[in-house]
Amino acid sequence: MQLGVVGLGRMxxxxxxxxxxxxxxxxxxxxxxxxxxRAAAAGADPADSVGDLCxxxxxxxxxxxxxxxxxxxxATLADLEPHLTADDVVVDGGNSHFEASVRRATETDAAxxxxxxxxxxxxxxxxxxxxxxxxxxxxxALAPVFDAVATGxxxxxxxxxxxxxxxxxxxxxxxxxxxxxxxxxxxxxxxxGRYDLDLEAVARTWNNGAVIRSWLLELCEEAxxxxxxxxxxxxxxxxxGSTGTWTVREALEQDVPVPLIYGALAERFDSRNEGRxxxxxxxxxxxxFGRHAIAREESS
Numbered sequence: 001m002q003l004g005v006v007g008l009g010r011m012x013x014x015x016x017x018x019x020x021x022x023x024x025x026x027x028x029x030x031x032x033x034x035x036x037x038r039a040a041a042a043g044a045d046p047a048d049s050v051g052d053l054c055x056x057x058x059x060x061x062x063x064x065x066x067x068x069x070x071x072x073x074x075a076t077l078a079d080l081e082p083h084l085t086a087d088d089v090v091v092d093g094g095n096s097h098f099e100a101s102v103r104r105a106t107e108t109d110a111a112x113x114x115x116x117x118x119x120x121x122x123x124x125x126x127x128x129x130x131x132x133x134x135x136x137x138x139x140x141a142l143a144p145v146f147d148a149v150a151t152g153x154x155x156x157x158x159x160x161x162x163x164x165x166x167x168x169x170x171x172x173x174x175x176x177x178x179x180x181x182x183x184x185x186x187x188x189x190x191x192x193g194r195y196d197l198d199l200e201a202v203a204r205t206w207n208n209g210a211v212i213r214s215w216l217l218e219l220c221e222e223a224x225x226x227x228x229x230x231x232x233x234x235x236x237x238x239x240x241g242s243t244g245t246w247t248v249r250e251a252l253e254q255d256v257p258v259p260l261i262y263g264a265l266a267e268r269f270d271s272r273n274e275g276r277x278x279x280x281x282x283x284x285x286x287x288x289f290g291r292h293a294i295a296r297e298e299s300s
Contacts, residue, residue, distance in 0.1 A: 001144050002027065004053045004063040005044070006076055007094075008035035010121045010291060012066035015093065015149050017042050018127065022148030029053045050076065054083035061088040061110070062142060069096045069242075077108060084110040089138045093117045093130075097246055098167040101133065105162035111138035114162060116169020120290035123151075130156035131172070133165030167250075174247030174261040179216055180285055181264035184278030187220065191229065191277050200224035219288030220281065227284060235295040236275035238268045238282045 001024045005016050008030035016026050020043045028039035029047040040046040047053035054061060061084070067076055073096055080090065088110035092101060094117075101114035116131035130150045132139055139146075139158040150156040159168045190197050203221035207213045227234055244265040251258040271279040286292040 001025070001062065002057060003145055004029070004047075004057050004061060005039070006030070006050060006053065006063060006065050006080075007067035007072075008032070008039050009066065011093070011117065013038060013042070014121065014124045014128075015064055015066055016044050017124070018149050019145055020044065022144070024145060024148060027053050027056045050079040051083060054080065059085075059087065062091075062145065063088070063110075064091045064093055064145070066093045069094045069100075073100070073104070077104060081109065084108065086110065089113065089141055091115050091132075091142060092166075095169065095173075095243060096166050098133075098163040098165075098170060101166045102163040105134060111135050111141075112162060113138055113142065114165040116165045116172065118169065118172055122289050122291065127151035127155055131165045131168040132156060132158050133160055133167070134158075134162050170243050170246050170250070173243035174258065174265075176216075177244045177247075177264035177268065178260040179214070180282045181260070181267055181278065183216060183220055183285075184276075184281045187281055188277040197229065198224075199229040216285060216289070219285050222288055223281065223284040231277070231280045231284060233297045234280045234284045235297045236271050236277075236279045236283070237295040238271045238279050239286065239292060239295070241265060241268050244268065 003019050003024055004027045005012055006029050008028055016028055016039045019026050026044040027047055028036060028044040029050060030036045036046045045056060047056055065073060065076055067073055073092060073094065086109060090108060090110045091113045093115045096114060105112035111134065113132055113134035117128050119128040127150050130146055136158060146156040147153055159165050187199055190199060190202060200221055203217055203224060207217050207221060244261065248258060248262050248265055267279060283295055287294045
């Protein structure tokens with residue numbers, strides 16, 4: 001299969017590399033020429049514009065967007081519009097709001113798939129988890145690429161009609177907030193409790209057979225190994241918050257109580273005010289799974 005990829009940041013490059021490794025062809029474009037050059041070095045056919053990318057794809061175009069959610073998606077779709085037909089398929093692999101995905105599906109001539117993507121840059125070797133919404137036929141047409149980019153056939157599925165993929169990913173992120181908060185609070189009690197504990201050893205022991213073992217807990221172990229049990233100079237500042245906010249708003253609209261997710265979101269916002277160990281760990285965990293920048297405390 002031939003796939004066009006627009007947006008070649010960390011996640012987009014992984015889509016390119018995994019698709020190529022599976023034996024498919026990739027045409028790649030990014031506004032940053034250096035990013036396009038990196039994709040070309042990996043074996044992709046570089047394009048110098050969205051129009052050039054579409055020309056290189058020919059008919060029955062399959063295009064994966066991995067650009068920032070919001071205006072960048074709409075701008076890219078506007079550039080694509082003159083080149084798209086009903087026979088084409090466009091995948092939005094970013095963290096778009098599900099309502100925006102529903103709107104784009106109705107406005108785009110091509111079949112539109114909203115694809116919630118989880119795993120972050122740390123999943124470059126293992127593959128992503130992909131939650132897809134949109135027409136079943138379009139999903140089936142892209143299945144070979146989804147197999148390549150995900151952990152395999154079990155790593156992706158069609159969640160439902162347009163918007164369902166990003167809806168499931170939105171709730172996934174809310175759950176992620178709550179899990180990070182739970183681990184953070186537990187380790188804060190251990191750090192400030194009765195015993196002088198090696199938190200890396202605690203995390204490693206829990207990860208070998210304990211009920212609460214998980215990848216996030218593996219990332220806790222990594223954080224304590226690299227930063228120390230006191231987390232060194234990792235600051236109490238947890239960035240992000242948009243998908244958690246969307247989750248809480250949707251829960252309010254649906255009359256579904258989500259106190260753990262709401263509490264984690266509140267802690268994230270409060271982290272911009274004063275310091276807590278639990279939020280410092282959450283700051284470091286965001287680097288572990290997403291390679292987001294680690295906010296550090298300034299030296300006095």
